[in-house]
Amino acid sequence: MTPLVLVHGFMGGSAQWDAEIAALSGTRPIIALDLPGFGANAHLPPIASIVGFAEWVLADLQARGVEAFHLLGHSMGGMIVQEVAHRAPTRVRQLVLYATGAIGVLPGRFETIAESKARARADGARATARRIAATWFREGAACPAYEGCAAIAESAAPDAIDAGLDAMQHWSGEAALPKLQQDTLIIWGDRDRTYPWRQIETLWQRIPTTHLAVVPRCAHAVHLENPDAFVPLLRQHLDAAG
Template sequence: MTSVVFVHGFMGGSRQWQGQAEALPGFDVIALDLPGFGENAQLEALDSIAGYAEWALNELTERGVERFHLVGHSMGGMIVQEMVSQAPERIDRLVLYGTGATGVLPGRFETIGTSKRRARADGPKTTARRIAATWFLKREEADAYENCAAIAEKCSIRAILTGLDAMQGWSGVERLAAIQTKTLVIWGDLDRTYPWCQTEQLWQSIGGANLAVIPECAHAAHLEKPELFNSVLEEFFSN
């Protein structure tokens, strides 16, 4: 059975992929929790995107998973780009979802510096709930908001600040043209975090990349329009 590995974004966790695991019965779905986040919130957060990629590859090796399809969301999309760079022979198909090729995001709902200052001032739980709201078109009124906020609340202030530093110091632009893995780029058309220019850069720079735009969604299309999102994934992995 083919494995599909999901890598969550900043302040995310494995539990946010439950709907995808249930919708892909023909695949072995593996949802990771990065150090400092989700069910691994007790672990020390890492200070670089490349470090998270190395950790993820080692974790999969320890689980006996050598080849797999790979899905990365938001910060996780940066991490999976690094995983492809470090071990291209292990990845059959790549999904870059709600992400980009630079850690400093043009048009982000606030700058990374502002996020760091507000996190220190407000504390981790308030920060978790505020940032989780930006992922949804309906913000706090979204059906999946409370579950995502609960996952985000597991993060310590150190994990929040370290994750922001890791993103701020990362760029994968120069490596995009070298990606040979069959790639699908997915974007919610009302994403507040990643503007179209980031999505377009991925789509146009990776040879033969496919593009799927999910309408009337913000940053968490897999939770806002799960049936459409899941059908796009299944189609891409099955053909």
């Protein structure tokens, strides 16, 4: 059975996928990665480019002996998996682009990347992690899933925060969207403060084969706010691949 590889976003980690792993592990192998500088790999040297992250993902999967896989990327992870799909099109079966876009500098983001970098340096890694994690939920820090998500974000190394922001700031995959060959599911929460609708619409319209799922009353972390809606979307998409 073809495994599903989960790539978290900025200040994320593999532990944020516990609900999805529990729900889907009986149907297929699940590989949840921790990117260098984040989560369980916070001790690894950070990477400051989306291409560099993509190359790391491919090398990690190669080391595990994984040749073919389905691929899901959340937020910054969605940028990374786009690059992976371009670099290894025959290895990626189905693609899921979740709460992400084709450019790293986002008009309408809750704050500019430059502001995030300045505030991270001024406030410190822990305060930055908790502040940004709150923006991922429709109810902010009042959401029941917030504390667990913030704890994962707090594990990010300070230099990884700066490097991750640099990676996003200097990346654009918009011109390459028509070349994506994979059958692609796009998932978006209709209250996402990070990726506005225009970014999602660009993915939906410019990737040749797409399916769009908009989840109501959710922000940037649909998989944590409403896993009961998120998991069936994944299951249906993966089942369609046989």
